[in-house]
Amino acid sequence: MKKRTRIVVGYIFVLFGIFMPLLAFTIMSYREISADREYRSFKEKLPKLTESIKSYNDSIKSVNTSIIDPFENEDYIGSYPIEGLDTDEVFAYLIIPKLDLKKPIYLDASSKHLNLGVAQIEGTSLPLGGKSTRSVLAGHRGYWEDFMFYRVDELEAGDSIFIDGRTGLLKYEVVDKEIINPSEWDKILPIEGKDILTLLTCHPKRPPRPKRLLINAKRVLEEKETKNSHEKITKEDIKNFNYLKYITYIITIIGWIFMVFFIFKLIKFLKA
Known part of the structure; x- marks a missing residue:
């Protein structure tokens, strides 16, 4: 039982360790992707010069x-x-x-x-x-x-x-x-x-x-x-070519793949 608990705690620590930096990369990716859309929106309702x-x-x-x-x-x-x-x-x-x-x-x-x-x-x-x-x-x-x-x-x-x-x-x-x-x-x-x-x-x-x-x-x-x-x-x-932007996208995608992988492993372990 103690071994099982240690394994579950280990999975949780791994997930937490992935999630914290992944959250930052996800927000950065979202802001990069949404930049053009927000710019177009600004152009459509450009405020007047008073x-x-x-x-x-x-x-x-x-x-x-x-x-x-x-x-x-x-x-x-x-x-x-x-x-x-x-x-x-x-x-x-x-x-x-x-x-x-x-x-x-x-x-x-x-x-x-x-x-x-x-x-x-x-x-x-x-x-x-x-x-x-x-x-x-x-x-x-x-x-x-x-x-x-x-x-x-x-x-x-x-x-x-x-x-x-x-x-x-x-x-x-x-x-x-x-x-x-x-x-x-x-x-x-x-x-x-x-x-x-x-x-x-x-x-x-x-x-x-x-x-x-x-x-x-x-x-x-x-x-x-x-x-x-x-x-x-x-x-x-x-x-x-903005290399940092695409590196961020790649890290975000890989990070979420690892996140989902460890979540499935944890669920499978808990059901065993």
């Missing part, structure tokens, strides 16, 4: 707004003086063809929003484009449910980044990368006359992550050319 949203970028130029590091202040919740704006709604989409990455952009880099996608850091420009603006989008360097910005260091000068949102499809081109300390916010200030997009994440990949990695990109496409850009995104998506 006057109060348009005036926000002008207002922060004239005010000395402090910038809070989202990774050191997880409880921080920003406040946006924009009439009728719901910061829990997806504001736009970030698309990086080289990484086969599509992530929703939220306003306010709170812990909640960073767990859902990427988020604009309060005190920087909204991702609408325009001269003398610099939108800074923060993303985790990896999260237990998603890869997020795990591979963002693979971006090189000339790689394309797209923002799809209320002002159409905006194209940016990577110009450089920089590693900074969390307090060096002067590195992400706007530059007069330029339209800049900066991606911000923790560095290095493995904890502890005391530094911040910046990917700086400049605007290279006028809004009137956005129709052709949708075709370009599709072509770049096709030629870039």
Whole structure:
């Protein structure tokens, strides 16, 4: 009897050991598979660009707004003086063809929003484009449910980044990368006359992550050319292979096969 109990307990430990990492891989696989569907859904009901949203970028130029590091202040919740704006709604989409990455952009880099996608850091420009603006989008360097910005260091000068949102499809081109300390916010200030997009994440990949990695990109496409850009995104998506995504799918499938196998073995043993 004791031997039988030990065997059952052994099966339970094996199942538990498989299930915990398998749960994370399953959620990651689901989020990767659903990314395109969620993006299409966003495009179908794209929110309008209101006057109060348009005036926000002008207002922060004239005010000395402090910038809070989202990774050191997880409880921080920003406040946006924009009439009728719901910061829990997806504001736009970030698309990086080289990484086969599509992530929703939220306003306010709170812990909640960073767990859902990427988020604009309060005190920087909204991702609408325009001269003398610099939108800074923060993303985790990896999260237990998603890869997020795990591979963002693979971006090189000339790689394309797209923002799809209320002002159409905006194209940016990577110009450089920089590693900074969390307090060096002067590195992400706007530059007069330029339209800049900066991606911000923790560095290095493995904890502890005391530094911040910046990917700086400049605007290279006028809004009137956005129709052709949708075709370009599709072509770049096709030629870039996201190996991590498919490794995740394979591990998930194999994991569930093992899970079902051990469940059947346990049931068979209990019936014997």
